Amino acid sequence: MPKISFSKGFTRRSNTPVQSTSSSRVSSQDTFEDDLKRTKKGLAKKARQQLGGYARDAISFGFPRSHFILFIVDSQLVRGVFYDRSAIVESGILDLGKSKDRLIFSKMIQQLRGLSPEALGIVPGFNTSFMKDPTTLQYPGPANDNEHPSSGKIQGSFYTCPYGKKETRTVKVGRVLFRSNGIFGQGPLVMRVKCVCEGSGQCVWCGKKLVLKLSWPSKTQASEKTFMYECKEKATGEHAWVLNHLPEIYYSFDIDFSAESPQAQLKEIFGEKYEMRVVRGIIMEELHPLSSLETERECAQVFYDIVQCHHWAWKYPQILHRDISEGNIMVREKNGQKYGVLNDWDLASWLNTQNEVSTSKFRTGTKPYMAYEQHSSQWQGPHRFRHDLESVFYVILLLVSLYSSPTEKVRFPSTGDHRYERWHKQDDGVLLGQKGNIVCAGNWQPFPQPFFSGFNSWLIALQRSLLYGFIGLNMHIMMEIDAQQARENNEESMGVPYFDDDTLGGHFSYEKVVSVMHRFKKEELNTRGREWQKILQVPV
Template sequence: MATQIHNLTPDQLGLLPQLRASYLPPSLSTQPRQTFEELSQGLKNGSTDCLVNAEYTFEGSDGHTRTLRITAVLFRSEGIVDRMSVVLEVICICSDAEKCGWHGRSLVLKVSFPGVNREPEDKLIAKAQNTAQQKSAHWALNHLPNLLDSITLVYKDDTPQVKLREHSKAEGITGYEERAVHVAILEKLETLNTLTSMKGYAQIFYDILQIHRWLYEEAKILHRDLSPGNIMLRRIEDKIYGVLNDFDLASSIPRTGGATSNQCTGTRPYMALDLLDDDGWYFGHMYRHDLESLFYIILCFACRYEAPGKHCRDPPFSKWFTGTDADVLNAKNKFITRGQVSAIPIQRHFRFFELWLEGMFLIIRRGYRNQADYQDNQKQGVEFDQETLGGELTYQKVKTLMSSYNGEALETRWT
């Protein structure tokens, strides 16, 4: 089987269909010219560096055919082909610049492989953008990704994905998730590590709190994967705006409210306690789980770095990043239920985040203690508000804490 997979083309593997190797003359490229066979070999070996200088041509939703040249690999998730995501920096090299509109722009090309039954990322972003327009919430557009175009490609009949689907159906095998190739072209944004101002970081985090809640309340979307990698920033004139990025795991909220899905999602070091507990939690992913994730993001930012982008010599909470789900659950549970608020190891450079972290820590602790008390003394007919951990973990309480930094009010975008 390994030999057969090794002999498949990139199209058959399902990675970047229609991708072609670059044949640029040396005067236009600092990279050695690569053949299609070399490109195929590199992809099969799990490398994405071979993609640099390759070109991708597609017909856009406006009917215009565009060609993008890959200039850098920004991110590649770990995983097998057909389930990983690849984020690439690209430049548009269309010969007809007037018709194209993107010519010469540095953009981002994201390739992902969602299940065919999931709401695709582009539809959720479009839903959020349309809601902002319809409700005159133009401020929200500054905090959302700018999706320029997207394409969803189904696998061809000769690909392993289609053959596996047919085999699963024939054998009555359940659990096989059919996937598609999703290609999105987006505006390029800045990462968090480009900032140096502590108040700037505070404003970005406060922006994320607001746009995340607006999405939940107005667009009826729950993000479900708050992590540092999904927080970007946009500069407009002399101001910075936090942008909530990557809607791959986001879901529309059911009309009846409550959890968006029974599936627990997120990035492990930043996942809420409940979501790490496979055996004890069965209510699905709720809004307040993302609030808890935001706390862990700010906590790790302020405790694991001596300065922006500079790790401590022996950073705390390391098990959250290296342990199994059970390890992370146990370590976080110990920290939340038995840790001392005064012992949170905030680095001196980030000392003005202390009020935020201590306040959020106590809110989350009280909430989980409420939950534990309810479980220990559960009686028929007694109800507990899992949505807020008994009224403790709410947007308004966290907003009150985060609306100022070092005694200065931050800019509230959504009133």
């Protein structure tokens, strides 16, 4: 694979946490603002934002790819920009008014034209017509709210993945079921697939409804299959109920970036400042989205199932999910019943390794559903189970506020996007303020759509638990500050009572959340595990 080289003298500019991990911009020592003093004021910032949007759309919603290369051009000034899921790398400025720079730029374009699809960022293993003949690509038609133009190019293609030590397996790609709306495509891409050998009678995947999930986690991140294996080891006897609420994984594989890849070169240049990733693929059972639910009570049961499953994983195999979102809550239909499934354990962690994780990686999750504290630049972790429970609260809040039913999204033509809809695009500072206005406000009220009116009591009760918890936490912090100042002044100070940060002083614990969610509209929901059945005194 040809090497991609921009310029010498790269340095790290910033470290900005986004979604599941930290992202850095790396640049030449002179910033773009300095380089473009001769141009219009603010151009550099606007150009960066525009290119960042293009790159984000290409990586999140385009054909599956690991990186993207763009050029920012202003008159005769050109800069190359490389985007991937760990960093943004900018080259030095080229002045096309200079013959030397024109020669460099022409050679860069020639080199890029000669690169293989993999070198240009396309995930290796895909076989589709436009990769062989680019003339088959057509300009996309009008935008479709439900599907991105590239989905049509993925559908019908073939994907060959490693299988075992030396073999491969090939699947035909069907419909794209899910694309993450995360920053720089750090979430998964899920596609319906069918094994090409299906019908041979010897294929272990024969007759199963399959999906292929591709993601780009840190190379050091344990795989979802590893976590699910540990869960299955524990899910025996009276714990077997939880299997209905966990994904069924048939096969998992990792593809490392080669030594000649841009990623390997960046790792060599920047060392620990650059996070090396892998392409991770999982062949798994196809599940159904929340939109497959038909009644308000079915939705309530699914959310209650998620809390029960999350508690079991935290207590027994001691795994913390760390990425509760609407897209990670799925539905399994089995024997005429619907079960909530907690899916996508890509960002999970073992409880006993929480203290070993760097603070930059505590800030995991999908922004609209991340816990209030996690949006603060001063928050240093760790990620606690209550943060995931708070994420469940936001999933419910956004669903019942933005949807008139599980399948129909409300449109707000007179006022534009609903304020919660904007959470998908807003930065941490804005989200910190808006979520603070919810969890720290004594007069907050939800306004669910009529179909979801039964969730009003749930949301009020959960918000009050968070409110009382944060009041207690703030009082505890003030007492600690007062005690510290007294010690510094050699004054006598009163002892600071213990405060359980895991549960916000007992106000937002599993017990509190389950006590709210085990009933819906004054009727009992299905409590799955024997442990909670005993606590709630629910007849078996």
